[in-house]
Amino acid sequence: GAGVSQSPRYKVAKRGQDVALRCDPISGHVSLFWYQQALGQGPEFLTYFQNEAQLDKSGLPSDRFFAERPEGSVSTLKIQRTQQEDSAVYLCASSFQGGGTEAFFGQGTRLTVV
Amino acid sequence: SQKIEQNSEALNIQEGKTATLTCNYTNYSPAYLQWYRQDPGRGPVFLLLIRENEKEKRKERLKVTFDTTLKQSLFHITASQPADSATYLCALDAGNNRKLIWGLGTSLAVNP
Numbered sequence A: 001g002a003g004v005s006q007s008p009r010y011k012v013a014k015r016g017q018d019v020a021l022r023c024d025p026i027s028g029h030v031s032l033f034w035y036q037q038a039l040g041q042g043p044e045f046l047t048y049f050q051n052e053a054q055l056d057k058s059g060l061p062s063d064r065f066f067a068e069r070p071e072g073s074v075s076t077l078k079i080q081r082t083q084q085e086d087s088a089v090y091l092c093a094s095s096f097q098g099g100g101t102e103a104f105f106g107q108g109t110r111l112t113v114v
Numbered sequence B: 001s002q003k004i005e006q007n008s009e010a011l012n013i014q015e016g017k018t019a020t021l022t023c024n025y026t027n028y029s030p031a032y033l034q035w036y037r038q039d040p041g042r043g044p045v046f047l048l049l050i051r052e053n054e055k056e057k058r059k060e061r062l063k064v065t066f067d068t069t070l071k072q073s074l075f076h077i078t079a080s081q082p083a084d085s086a087t088y089l090c091a092l093d094a095g096n097n098r099k100l101i102w103g104l105g106t107s108l109a110v111n112p
Helices: none
Strands: A005-007 A010-013 A021-025 A030-035 A044-050 A053-058 A065-068 A075-079 A090-093 A109-113 B003-006 B011-014 B019-026 B032-040 B043-050 B056-059 B062-067 B071-079 B088-095 B099-104 B107-110
Touching: A005 A090, A010 A021, A021 A090, A021 A109, A030 A075, A044 A065, A044 B099, A053 B032, A075 A090, A090 B088, A109 B062, A109 B088, B011 B019, B019 B088, B032 B062, B032 B071, B043 B056, B071 B088
Parallel strands: A010 A109, B011 B107
Antiparallel strands: A005 A021, A021 A075, A030 A044, A030 A090, A044 A053, A065 A075, A090 A109, B003 B019, B019 B071, B032 B043, B032 B088, B056 B062, B062 B071, B088 B099, B088 B107
8 A cells, every 4th residue: 555554543442342453554564563652742662573573562561462463464453451541542653674764654543441 | 761852842933944853862872863743643754864873964954963972863944834833753763673762752833
C-alpha cells in the first residue's frame, strides 16, 4: 500500500475485555515497531520486529500485552484483560531497515477502556 | 536515567520569522537523532535525521544542528508559515540501532 495502515482507528473496550490492533506496514519494509502514546506525551517504545522475528519486546508494560508478525508483514498487537491505564493511542511504524533510517507511521489506533 | 527534554512551553511566532526548537538529552550517546512532525490525530511524520558525525543538516526551510558535546540538537524552520503549526518531536536511537526514545514534543503555532 501507499503507507502504513492501522485498524481500527478507534476502539472502545470495557475493562477486562481483550482487544486486537492490526498494522499493515509498507510492503517490503523489514522493520516494524509498536509505540504507545498517551495524551500530550511522546511515543513510548513497546516492541520491534525484524521480519517475523520479535527482536525486542522490552517496552511491553505487562504480560497482558502480546505482539506477533507471523509472516513478516502484517502485525497484531493484542491486549488481554484491558485496564483503564491501557487507554492511549497505539502507533505502528515500519522502516526499510532497522534504526538509522526513516520510520513511517500509521495514524494510530485510539484505545479507550471504560 | 536517560532523559530527553524539549521546549516545555508552546512556541508562538509570527509568520515569516524563524522558529527554533530545542532538544536536550542526558546519559546518552546516540548515533543519530531524528525530528518528526505530528498533527492532531495523526502519526508522526519524519522530517530529518542527523548522525553523530554531522554538525548540521538542511532540507528546504528546515535546518537541524547536532552538538554531541552539549548533548543538544536545534531544529530551525525559516520563513515560517501557518501550515508549519504542529507538534515537533525529537527522537534518539537508544544505542541498539532499533528503538527510538522520544521527547514530549514542542507545540509550535505560527500566526498569520
